[in-house]
Amino acid sequence: MAHSADQAPVPRRFARSGPLTGTIRVPGDKSISHRALMLSALCVGQSRISGLLEGEDVLATAAAMRAMGAQIERGADGIWTVHGVGVGGLMQPAQALDMGNSGTSTRLLMGLVASHPITAMFTGDASLSRRPMARVTDPLGEMGAEFNASPGGTLPLMVRGISPAVPISYRLPVASAQVKSAILLAALNTPGTTTVIEPVATRDHSEKMLKGFGADLTVETDADGVRHIHVTGPCDLTAQDIEVPGDPSSAAFFIVAALIVPGSDLTIENVGMNVTRTGIITVLEQMGGQIERLNARTVGGEPVADLRVRASALSGITVDPAIVPSMVDEFPVFFIAAAMASGTTVTSGLDELRVKESDRLATMARGLEAIGVDVEEREDGLVITGSGGASLRGGGPVATLLDHRIAMSFAVAGLASEQGVNVDDTAPIATSFPDFLNLLDRSTGAA
Numbered sequence: 374m375a376h377s378a379d380q381a382p383v384p385r386r387f388a389r390s391g392p393l394t395g396t397i398r399v400p401g402d403k404s405i406s407h408r409a410l411m412l413s414a415l416c417v418g419q420s421r422i423s424g425l426l427e428g429e430d431v432l433a434t435a436a437a438m439r440a441m442g443a444q445i446e447r448g449a450d451g452i453w454t455v456h457g458v459g460v461g462g463l464m465q466p467a468q469a470l471d472m473g474n475s476g477t478s479t480r481l482l483m484g485l486v487a488s489h490p491i492t493a494m495f496t497g498d499a500s501l502s503r504r505p506m507a508r509v510t511d512p513l514g515e516m517g518a519e520f521n522a523s524p525g526g527t528l529p530l531m532v533r534g535i536s537p538a539v540p541i542s543y544r545l546p547v548a549s550a551q552v553k554s555a556i557l558l559a560a561l562n563t564p565g566t567t568t569v570i571e572p573v574a575t576r577d578h579s580e581k582m583l584k585g586f587g588a589d590l591t592v593e594t595d596a597d598g599v600r601h602i603h604v605t606g607p608c609d610l611t612a613q614d615i616e617v618p619g620d621p622s623s624a625a626f627f628i629v630a631a632l633i634v635p636g637s638d639l640t641i642e643n644v645g646m647n648v649t650r651t652g653i654i655t656v657l658e659q660m661g662g663q664i665e666r667l668n669a670r671t672v673g674g675e676p677v678a679d680l681r682v683r684a685s686a687l688s689g690i691t692v693d694p695a696i697v698p699s700m701v702d703e704f705p706v707f708f709i710a711a712a713m714a715s716g717t718t719v720t721s722g723l724d725e726l727r728v729k730e731s732d733r734l735a736t737m738a739r740g741l742e743a744i745g746v747d748v749e750e751r752e753d754g755l756v757i758t759g760s761g762g763a764s765l766r767g768g769g770p771v772a773t774l775l776d777h778r779i780a781m782s783f784a785v786a787g788l789a790s791e792q793g794v795n796v797d798d799t800a801p802i803a804t805s806f807p808d809f810l811n812l813l814d815r816s817t818g819a820a
């Protein structure tokens with residue numbers, strides 16, 4: 374499989390654009406797509422998935438599940454069918470599992486392997502090979518799995534799973550849906566009750582989908598608002614037909630673009646509105662962004678709406694750190710909105726951004742400086758003084774450091790710049806949003 378890291382960089386200049394108009398649809402949710410493939414691959418029988426995100430990250434998950442015995446095919450109609458192996462039935466992969474750029478694939482699959490009697494080697498690109506894995510190997514080690522990581526606890530990393538694994542009760546030291554999910558997935562093939570204690574709520578797609586597939590999962594919220602998630606294994610999962618809603622994290626680039634490019638009036642259809650994901654909409658509305666939710670409905674068990682976004686005068690705000698988990702992936706593009714606002718925007722509590730596909734605080738600060746934005750980098754956030762609606766200066770080149778969301782964020786910045794913005798590499802965009810450039814050209818009238 375070709376990964377962006379293996380490809381030559383694809384630089385591009387994003388020029389100032391006309392308004393974004395019309396109606397677009399963003400691709401399927403990345404988090405839900407990964408989970409749909411993994412859980413289907415653990416059923417006996419055939420599941421069907423429509424709206425699956427066909428980005429490199431999700432394809433890495435599909436390849437890994439195939440390597441462990443599942444039959445996964447894409448029909449000509451775009452519907453994916455999965456014949457699973459059953460919980461407990463994952464097979465020894467013959468080769469290393471290449472995770473490309475995908476932290477979600479890596480961490481969730483480590484959970485699955487941990488409670489199966491198989492050994493798997495996980496490898497990834499340069500970005501993924503710098504990311505911390507101890508956050509998953511610590512709890513999975515308590516369950517009995519063994520790990521042989523590279524120095525620093527990173528990939529390449531060998532997982533030796535165990536069956537039966539030991540159920541644990543684990544309080545999450547970081548707010549991470551990936552760590553939570555790794556433990557819940559390991560629990561499926563672990564006899565007894567495994568509990569994850571989640572002091573700060575993160576995206577709950579794993580819990581919702583596990584229940585939908587018939588796992589024995591319960592959630593209690595204690596008097597302090599702390600969630601206790603219990604899975605009793607071993608569970609049998611029942612094959613499902615799944616419809617994946619559009620990804621709010623992908624929609625965010627178009628939401629910000631439409632807010633900052635004068636005259637824009639853009640409708641984005643079928644966007645997931647799970648409250649654990651919609652912090653970006655809340656903060657943009659607090660800044661004065663006009664974002665209308667139309668046609669609210671349910672798709673695949675998740676709330677969904679069409680969003681009508683109109684160009685708006687934005688005002689700087691201080692972002693409440695409590696909202697961070699519900700917009701953790703949206704800060705790069707949020708910083709572009711802040712750069713166009715009047716006044717100063719202050720963010721804090723963003724330590725986790727330093728261990729994403731790149732150190733997103735440093736990468737965004739350097740990129741914003743390169744295009745003339747007034748930015749101060751702090752230990753756990755950025756402080757940005759915006760242009761008050763005037764075009765950004767632009768320039769660059771901006772270094773994206775194998776980070777898809779950095780590339781897309783500066784593409785959006787270019788649309789509202791005088792000189793355009795040079796992005797050093799757009800190839801990483803294919804990890805999460807392969808059609809991004811076409812859609813951007815189409816909605817700005819450039820195509």
Ligand code: S3P
Pocket residue numbers: 403404405477548549550551552554575576701702725
């Ligand atoms: C994800 C969880 C988040 C997010 C990532 C996808 C998931 O990571 O940044 O893009 O699908 O569970 P953390 O849970 O590590 O914050």
